[in-house]
Amino acid sequence: MTTVNSVTDLTLDGEVAVITLNSPPVNALSAPVREGLFEGFKAAGADAAAKAIVLICEGRTFIAGADIAGFGSAPVGPSLAEVQAMMESSPKPVIAAIHGTALGGGLEVALCANYRVAVPSAKVGLPEVNLGLIPGAGGTQRLPRIVGAEKALEMVTSGVHVAAKEAAAMGLVDELVEEGKLREGAVAFARKVLAEGRPLKRVRDNDDKVAPARGHPEIFANFRKANARKFRGFLAPEQNIRAVEAAVNLPFDQGLIEERRLFDEVMAGPQTGAQRYAFFAERAANKIPDVPDDTPIRPIKKVGVLGSGTMGGGIAISFINAGFDVVVVDMKQEALDRGLGVIRSTVTKNAERAGLTPAQTEARLANTRGSLDMAEAFKDVDLVIEAVFEDMGVKKDVFAKLDAICKPGAILASNTSYLDLDEIASVTKRPQDVIGMHYFSPANIMKLLEVVRGAKTAKDVLATVMKIGKQTGKVPVVSGVGPGFIGNRMLRQRGLQAEALVLDGADPATIDKLMYDFGFPMGPFQMMDVVGMDVIKDLPGQLSIRGAMFNAGRLGQKGVGGFYNYDANRNQSPSPEAAEVVEGFRKAKGATARPVSDEEIMDRSLLLVINEGAKILEEGIAIRSSDIDTIWLNGYGWPVYRGGPMYYADQLGLKNVVAKLKQYQAKLGDEWKPAALLEKLAAEGKGFADFKR
Numbered sequence: 001m002t003t004v005n006s007v008t009d010l011t012l013d014g015e016v017a018v019i020t021l022n023s024p025p026v027n028a029l030s031a032p033v034r035e036g037l038f039e040g041f042k043a044a045g046a047d048a049a050a051k052a053i054v055l056i057c058e059g060r061t062f063i064a065g066a067d068i069a070g071f072g073s074a075p076v077g078p079s080l081a082e083v084q085a086m087m088e089s090s091p092k093p094v095i096a097a098i099h100g101t102a103l104g105g106g107l108e109v110a111l112c113a114n115y116r117v118a119v120p121s122a123k124v125g126l127p128e129v130n131l132g133l134i135p136g137a138g139g140t141q142r143l144p145r146i147v148g149a150e151k152a153l154e155m156v157t158s159g160v161h162v163a164a165k166e167a168a169a170m171g172l173v174d175e176l177v178e179e180g181k182l183r184e185g186a187v188a189f190a191r192k193v194l195a196e197g198r199p200l201k202r203v204r205d206n207d208d209k210v211a212p213a214r215g216h217p218e219i220f221a222n223f224r225k226a227n228a229r230k231f232r233g234f235l236a237p238e239q240n241i242r243a244v245e246a247a248v249n250l251p252f253d254q255g256l257i258e259e260r261r262l263f264d265e266v267m268a269g270p271q272t273g274a275q276r277y278a279f280f281a282e283r284a285a286n287k288i289p290d291v292p293d294d295t296p297i298r299p300i301k302k303v304g305v306l307g308s309g310t311m312g313g314g315i316a317i318s319f320i321n322a323g324f325d326v327v328v329v330d331m332k333q334e335a336l337d338r339g340l341g342v343i344r345s346t347v348t349k350n351a352e353r354a355g356l357t358p359a360q361t362e363a364r365l366a367n368t369r370g371s372l373d374m375a376e377a378f379k380d381v382d383l384v385i386e387a388v389f390e391d392m393g394v395k396k397d398v399f400a401k402l403d404a405i406c407k408p409g410a411i412l413a414s415n416t417s418y419l420d421l422d423e424i425a426s427v428t429k430r431p432q433d434v435i436g437m438h439y440f441s442p443a444n445i446m447k448l449l450e451v452v453r454g455a456k457t458a459k460d461v462l463a464t465v466m467k468i469g470k471q472t473g474k475v476p477v478v479s480g481v482g483p484g485f486i487g488n489r490m491l492r493q494r495g496l497q498a499e500a501l502v503l504d505g506a507d508p509a510t511i512d513k514l515m516y517d518f519g520f521p522m523g524p525f526q527m528m529d530v531v532g533m534d535v536i537k538d539l540p541g542q543l544s545i546r547g548a549m550f551n552a553g554r555l556g557q558k559g560v561g562g563f564y565n566y567d568a569n570r571n572q573s574p575s576p577e578a579a580e581v582v583e584g585f586r587k588a589k590g591a592t593a594r595p596v597s598d599e600e601i602m603d604r605s606l607l608l609v610i611n612e613g614a615k616i617l618e619e620g621i622a623i624r625s626s627d628i629d630t631i632w633l634n635g636y637g638w639p640v641y642r643g644g645p646m647y648y649a650d651q652l653g654l655k656n657v658v659a660k661l662k663q664y665q666a667k668l669g670d671e672w673k674p675a676a677l678l679e680k681l682a683a684e685g686k687g688f689a690d691f692k693r
């Protein structure tokens, strides 16, 4: 074995040279990795005994892409293009041996090999779009030259990780090799290539795959049209489409130049910074300062869910899909039957989509059952999550029962969205085992999981729930105890302002449109129509606009309409009836309508959300500002290309945020007083991102 550099070595296995990269955690293409590859290929090329070259990686994965953390720093050593040119011009066949995830620059490196082999569990993809980018190392030019323009369009605009089997069917992978035997398989494949004298085919030369789309601009026009809703607001999907168009219409080398131009454009644009921030924010959320990475985890296999309605059912589905044994408990047979029916059909649909066989689906469901008997069902569960009515009395009653029923060491979780977890825990003899798992509806789809850490929650309980959250496909974020935790507490401010703005004269439809144009999936009044006024109507004695709508018999989409009217397909249109309700509401409150500018609507809809975030940070309810952003990106529809409310505030400049809050404070009262932390950071010329606890 020869050491090439700190992360690369070279061995000769008969006549096959094997270059091995080892740069944890994900073999990203940092300067040492690029250098190792460049020098490795040079040495293998120069070694007369080597007739073919295999590139393989140590650790959990093949190269997972460019080093995202290193973007923007001055280039050092060989560029990726130089590495790729070295590979592509090799007179000896080059084979990339893939396990884990060959993503972005990783797949782009593999596409410069003559052949690719992979283990069945491997995945490949070009996910740059999710970072607000396009592939910048020939991916948009080489991929269509294997899979054709249409498939390439889908892959680069979705960033999907394609499973090895499917990749093999597309020709992206030449051969699947046995799991766990990648190195042997790749070397054997290399020998076969040599023995059969297979040609040194290069992806870049394969024009046949792109030729059919040439002269057919409608392919691209149709693709844009079909995905317009999905791509709304994002810059990167369009750049990716243009790059694939270039692959179809231009000779390879010119296409590469166009790809670079398009890449530079998005790189210099306003969105990628936010999207890369979001990537690291999500990962940072897993790090809890006083809970070390090696904190022991409690084994969780069997999970109990109390409540089989929409929320309980959604939670159960997440666990079943992730392979846990699940028992669902409800009070009445009818409710339980209905709930289990929905759970089974959703799990079956999900399994079909994931390519599971009917037998595998059955196996998933075999360990799912329902029960009316909580004591029997929950006596041996490792984790139980209650999703019962949001009322302190009810929750306390449930936790007292769980305390009596569950085995020692079981984790007792509440799905409360608002209540004091410590008070709930206080009725048990084991508050250290109690934690909040606040899911968002529909719980099997929404990714956010607010993990509520009580004053006495044990560290291993917290570490276990964070891990389980990830395993079940969620984005878990820690919150301390406080009314509404993080997300709902901030959202409340937006709701209150929406209402106040309407009283001042703003039209609900204008507020909705501005929020939609900002990038939210819908505005606050559209959301009320979806949820239903019956669900969110007033507490007694507090007339609000939704209460007025409720009193007028306008429940929202589920009824005759709410703030809008709807046709049979739920297309919304302005509602004169709703306008009357709004007018009546203003009168009842003694308010006089005045013109309200778009700027005021935007300010008032967002600034108090940010200010509340600052208070949450100051109080230690959130660990770091990026956790707050992760919550808003994954649970509240904040557009990822704007990074979240705290990131957005940092972009505006905290000095400007404070100045605006003070203007509104003078006009509208002390609820607009900037949070102390916000004022302090602004005075120091810092942003929320600089705040360290």
Ligand code: 3HC
Pocket (backbone or CB within 6 Å): 025, 026, 028, 061, 064, 065, 066, 067, 068, 069, 101, 103, 104, 105, 106, 108, 127, 128, 131, 134, 135, 136, 137, 139, 280, 283, 284
């Ligand atoms: N650059 C730098 N760091 C990276 C990275 C990358 N490309 N990919 C992952 N990491 C880091 C993570 O930040 C994390 O660090 P931490 O432990 O300090 O928090 C660590 O590697 C492990 O990552 P995950 O926690 O995400 O581990 P998983 O096993 O859950 O997932 C993964 C692994 C699927 C590779 C996932 O990390 C991922 O999707 N990474 C991003 C892949 C990507 O977007 N690649 C394209 C990059 S852009 C590019 O290549 C441009 C090119 O076209 C020129």
